[in-house]
Amino acid sequence: MTENFLKRYSFNIVANDFINAGKASSAIKGNLKSMGINAHIVRRIAIISYEAEINIVIHSIGGQLHCDLYHDKIVITSTDVGPGINDIEMAMTEGFSTAPESVRELGFGAGMGLPNMKKYSDDFKITSGSKGTEIVITIFL
Amino acid sequence: MKTVEFAQNLNLELLFSTDKDMNVEGVYVGDLLSIVMAKAKQNYAWITIQTHINIVAVADLLDLSCIIVVENMEVEEETLEKAKELDIPIFKTKESAYSVACNLFKMGIK
Numbered sequence: 691m692t693e694n695f696l697k698r699y700s701f702n703i704v705a706n707d708f709i710n711a712g713k714a715s716s717a718i719k720g721n722l723k724s725m726g727i728n729a730h731i732v733r734r735i736a737i738i739s740y741e742a743e744i745n746i747v748i749h750s751i752g753g754q755l756h757c758d759l760y761h762d763k764i765v766i767t768s769t770d771v772g773p774g775i776n777d778i779e780m781a782m783t784e785g786f787s788t789a790p791e792s793v794r795e796l797g798f799g800a801g802m803g804l805p806n807m808k809k810y811s812d813d814f815k816i817t818s819g820s821k822g823t824e825i826v827i828t829i830f831l
Numbered sequence: 832m833k834t835v836e837f838a839q840n841l842n843l844e845l846l847f848s849t850d851k852d853m854n855v856e857g858v859y860v861g862d863l864l865s866i867v868m869a870k871a872k873q874n875y876a877w878i879t880i881q882t883h884i885n886i887v888a889v890a891d892l893l894d895l896s897c898i899i900v901v902e903n904m905e906v907e908e909e910t911l912e913k914a915k916e917l918d919i920p921i922f923k924t925k926e927s928a929y930s931v932a933c934n935l936f937k938m939g940i941k
């Protein structure tokens with residue numbers, strides 16, 4: 691971490707916990723908002739962290755969401771333990787989803803999570819293997 | 832406009848009492864949460880048939896002004912609890928999304 695680094699917020703995300711899904715993102719949003727971060731940036735981060743959080747809930751067996759605040763950027767990191775993503779290019783395609791019918795009925799599984807995370811970020815890195823997935827997203831301030 | 836007045840004007844049922852001022856600057860209609868996340872904006876009214884507790888997280892993250900549940904869908908108790916806690920008004924109606932959207936338009940919300 692550089693001297694530019696200010697603060698880290700970390701959250702545990704529990705798989706299949708749809709009741710609490712979104713809480714970490716709300717906390718991140720609340721913190722950034724109260725620090726006076728630009729509303730457009732807060733909105734982008736809310737979208738990104740929500741989609742990352744929901745993906746951990748639906749597609750993994752558990753993970754963490756981190757929000758690192760720097761003087762000039764915000765980095766959202768999502769790490770999980772789980773089956774990982776076989777074909778990342780396919781997963782990044784708008785509309786592609788393996789979400790089960792039971793969660794689609796609740797409005798999840800539009801297949802727009804990863805594409806939107808990328809769209810609203812300045813830098814998007816994803817690595818995935820058979821043990822889990824890590825996504826690191828940077829938004830410049 | 833207060834929530835009660837908003838509900839009366841649009842013939843909606845307010846699912847819990849709140850004194851909140853309604854400041855509606857736009858409307859988004861949708862049932863797929865990722866698409867709503869990307870498209871709805873601050874102070875928008877959100878019209879949906881989704882009733883699951885996660886709609887409150889979406890409304891909170893986007894600073895939506897309210898959620899309007901249409902087609903007479905039953906809203907879960909835990910959804911209402913969460914909405915109350917965050918003071919995000921939820922309305923309900925047996926009308927369609929289109930009908931509610933038209934009424935919002937007539938009210939002057941474009």
Ligand SMILES: Nc1ncnc2c1ncn2[C@@H]1O[C@H](COP(=O)(O)OP(=O)(O)O)[C@@H](O)[C@H]1O
Nearest residue numbers: 745749774781787788789799800801802803804
């Ligand atoms: N954390 C993850 N672990 C395993 N698979 C994932 C993860 N995130 C996304 N995926 C896979 O990528 C697909 C596309 O993800 P996304 O664009 O968020 O759409 P959705 O979540 O609506 O299915 C998912 O359906 C799933 O197959």
Ligand SMILES: [Mg+2]
Nearest residue numbers: 744745803804
């Ligand atoms: Mg997703």
